[in-house]
Amino acid sequence: MFTRLTMLAATAALLIPAVASASTLPDMPASCFTYELAGTQSGAHGLTAKTLHATLTGTDITLDIRGISLSDPSGHVQATTLERFNAVAAYAALSAFKGGISDACKDQGLGINSSDLRPGTPQAAWTDVKLARPGHDMTIRKASIQAVQTTPDLHLKVEGTGIHDTKQPLMPTQLSADLTVQGLDTARQQITINALHAVSGTSTIDGKGTIEPGATASTSAADLHVGVTNVETLIGQIRDTAPKKVVAALTIARLMGRQSGDATLWDIGLSGGVVTVNRIPLPFSVP
Template structure:
């Protein structure tokens, strides 16, 4: 079975590295995404590159990286597979920044065989990352992903620092996550968030839970537990910079949360297209 793009995007869409080849990978035509790598060098267990430029074909969305490192210290994962992981990550990052798959990529499918990484511990690092479109930039000083376990389940540790988004005032400046993906060789996977920690302004966001991604939100399921410190301060900090609907949504969320010291807590569920917050169904269904 293969590890699908939707799974990779969910676990590390913006925090994983890029394809180390000037040619388009199999199954992903240049009509969907193009990229150009510069200054590549083979290492003992992987490769490095000085620069990478990628774009979703037919769009004005670009990805630029000044420093890519791919490796598998165990020596089990071949360089070609590491390169393909980069391709998936670049595609996922660009698509996530766009807010969805571009029309040119709609009928394309990019997969990675889970058997290719069994027994290995592949890891990757990006430095000085910029995702851009006219009037909107997102920069990341350093992002990394490490597969600390690949058998029988896939366990990933993801970190990002120096994050800034010109359009998203709530974007965390630091982020770390410990994720376990179960069911790699089945038709349906489960993502367990062992730990999630992020920092935005003077607030800390911590979370854990499970996600079962489906083809649509209505066929997906989630059971998440989230805590945010200093919510009132956070609302005050973004009141003059964030869209009014964002401030209103955060204010309503605060009212629905329960207090524990300086943290506001939420239990968020998704089942059958219905979202619940602290066991209260929201008055809408997701498609």
């Protein structure tokens, strides 16, 4: 697709979408995930595409994007690998919107390794993003993911602006995160949140910390530090629109926090299935 073609062949190639399960991510069957990229055009250090459509097979969850730009400014990562990088990002977005991996995708490999990205610094930018299921839409005006560093650890910067979710009144309208993933090629990784910043109404959310993901919550660990400004105002803004249990949970969280100026702070821990907030264990264990 990225070799020099005649004008007729190039035009035909732009009109025929590429299905990820058959080519882009060969290890992931169509019974799990499908992915179509249309209107592609290669450049010096990457490619662009007009549209993307992806879905988790067997679910009603879809992802549509109307503007994709993939690049590696260092020039080390091939265009085909950038497309796999983009497909993995699409799959991750769908799984996150679902709230977990679908049954059809369990134990499936992604077909991309950290070695595919080294020694480059790949990045993807999406415009007019829509994640949808019946009765629930999430839209993002612009989203980007950038691999600032890929060796020895994976250092990522993620940004999203113009975010709106029809079911989540607390969803930030803006979000940025600076993350480092250590042990990418090992059985146990550690994710360091170097900085997280989000805006929700008149409130800002800032955080940092570490997460060691396990197979279940009880085998995972976390040490997080989160601060939210104007929590009382935020509760008032969502009181009439959010479910009562959400309002109640945020009210209880405010009472458990400690004040620093206009910010409410929490130290959140997870170890052995026990969650602590400001070093106080919550009266339940996670599975």
